[in-house]
Amino acid sequence: MGTNSLKGHDFINDEEILNLLESSKNPEKAEIREIFAKSKAKTRLEPEETAKLLQIEDPDLLEEMFALARQIKEEIYGNRIVFFAPLYIGNKCQNNCLYCGFRRDNQAVERKTLTMDELQEEVNALISNGHKRLILVYGEHPEYDADFMAETIKNVYDAKLNNGEIRRVNINAAPMDIEGYKKLHEVGIGTFQIFQETYHHDTYYKIHPKGDLKRDYQWRLYGLDRAIEAGIDDVGIGALFGLYDWKFEVMGLLYHTIHLENTFGGIGPHTISFPRMEPAINTPFISNSKYRVSDEDFKKVIAIIRLSVPYTGMILTAREKPEVRKELIPLGISQIDAGSRIGIGGYKEAETGYIPEREQFQLGDIRSLDEVIREVCELGCIPSFCTACYRAGRTGDHFMSFAKPGFVHNYCMVNAVLTFKEYLLDYASKETKSIGEKAIYKQLDVFKKQNPEKLRMVEEKMKLIEEGARDAYV
Numbered sequence: 001m002g003t004n005s006l007k008g009h010d011f012i013n014d015e016e017i018l019n020l021l022e023s024s025k026n027p028e029k030a031e032i033r034e035i036f037a038k039s040k041a042k043t044r045l046e047p048e049e050t051a052k053l054l055q056i057e058d059p060d061l062l063e064e065m066f067a068l069a070r071q072i073k074e075e076i077y078g079n080r081i082v083f084f085a086p087l088y089i090g091n092k093c094q095n096n097c098l099y100c101g102f103r104r105d106n107q108a109v110e111r112k113t114l115t116m117d118e119l120q121e122e123v124n125a126l127i128s129n130g131h132k133r134l135i136l137v138y139g140e141h142p143e144y145d146a147d148f149m150a151e152t153i154k155n156v157y158d159a160k161l162n163n164g165e166i167r168r169v170n171i172n173a174a175p176m177d178i179e180g181y182k183k184l185h186e187v188g189i190g191t192f193q194i195f196q197e198t199y200h201h202d203t204y205y206k207i208h209p210k211g212d213l214k215r216d217y218q219w220r221l222y223g224l225d226r227a228i229e230a231g232i233d234d235v236g237i238g239a240l241f242g243l244y245d246w247k248f249e250v251m252g253l254l255y256h257t258i259h260l261e262n263t264f265g266g267i268g269p270h271t272i273s274f275p276r277m278e279p280a281i282n283t284p285f286i287s288n289s290k291y292r293v294s295d296e297d298f299k300k301v302i303a304i305i306r307l308s309v310p311y312t313g314m315i316l317t318a319r320e321k322p323e324v325r326k327e328l329i330p331l332g333i334s335q336i337d338a339g340s341r342i343g344i345g346g347y348k349e350a351e352t353g354y355i356p357e358r359e360q361f362q363l364g365d366i367r368s369l370d371e372v373i374r375e376v377c378e379l380g381c382i383p384s385f386c387t388a389c390y391r392a393g394r395t396g397d398h399f400m401s402f403a404k405p406g407f408v409h410n411y412c413m414v415n416a417v418l419t420f421k422e423y424l425l426d427y428a429s430k431e432t433k434s435i436g437e438k439a440i441y442k443q444l445d446v447f448k449k450q451n452p453e454k455l456r457m458v459e460e461k462m463k464l465i466e467e468g469a470r471d472a473y474v
């Protein structure tokens, strides 16, 4: 839908959301339990229902909600966690978003764009850590047009190092026109991600100054519609938590999901992200914001999103501190990044991991991929580097029809084990290898109970991997 035809209207009705939140205060236990039952049946919730979950205060109901979120996560996604890393390509930006370290007027930031040679070096460093999936991130700048992005994607896919390669490239960048998206589709982009930042119109205009391209709320809001129209199957939505009331933003994410489902034959977003605003160099707006979200409320954000849209992937980034991640992952998270460096050139260059003068904000978790993998195993999960669905054409509507528990157990869990086995052989430290092998062994036992035939098939493929084969998937 073209923005001009909207005449100021779009699918986010601020007043309707505020009214719904107001009328949902003090919900009855019985009605909350009915909503829980609907989530348990893996049905997407309606705004009136999510609004009620957002108003739960009763500690027992909250505990029930967290337990249910864990259960839904486990049933739909199994106990696997998919790993990726962000790769910042360039931090030049023509916008002045008040909350962002890359904003145009921020003199404290050293501007840099990776050359194609530097990009190769960064990708090699990521491959040699064991990564298989990247998200490329760009400021909004004329230099970073669709052709430039397409070139960077191609270069990432072309990089090969020993047994390693990047098998899926996603993008987080400013919204484009359809022609631009088509160029990215042609070079094999995975997911295109756009965060609306805040769904609250007035707040959006307050933090995106007049004259900036980014100030066009609706160009951004419908940015993923255009991506889908251009042929990109997987799109990711998100809100930057801390700009406005967190309850409003969760409602905004739900309305966005429903809009995509209604517009594209039942297919919603592939992933939802909920970054919390983090401190950034020379950016006082952040510490002055009265909407920063506490850890306690953030836990509710994640559980309520899990219950509201059971089949959508959820991403928790390394913005969060290790202890927060450990607690929140089991509540519904399907993807995390690890070993992340967000200063431009940070993977190859920085010994410490920090290049504050080239970073958009400060990361909360700068542990190595190996360390995080080890912790995830200790939490009872299987790390996954799987990229099979996208490469086997199981995206968008195909993916949604497959994304059922049986599918997850027959494909995703198997591919998690196979890609994790590769990781252990090629990149893991001795300690992680030993913990990881035990985690795989435990999972093989689960396969055996499900179907001895499946166990045999997985063991055969694992043997091939041990003998040197790579990229074996089902």
Ligand code: SAM
Residues within 6 Å of the ligand: 099, 100, 101, 137, 138, 139, 140, 172, 173, 174, 175, 194, 195, 197, 239, 240, 275, 276, 277, 278, 279, 280, 286, 319, 360, 361
């Ligand atoms: N420049 C493009 C844009 O704005 O659409 C690409 C994305 S920007 C580099 C990546 C995302 O980082 C933004 O969409 C925003 O949600 C998030 N971000 C910006 N400032 C942040 C901060 N201080 N803390 C955490 N996340 C932040």
Ligand code: SF4
Residues within 6 Å of the ligand: 093, 094, 095, 096, 097, 100, 101, 102, 103, 104, 138, 139, 140, 214
């Ligand atoms: Fe630029 Fe994006 Fe940062 Fe805004 S959020 S200043 S558009 S990089």
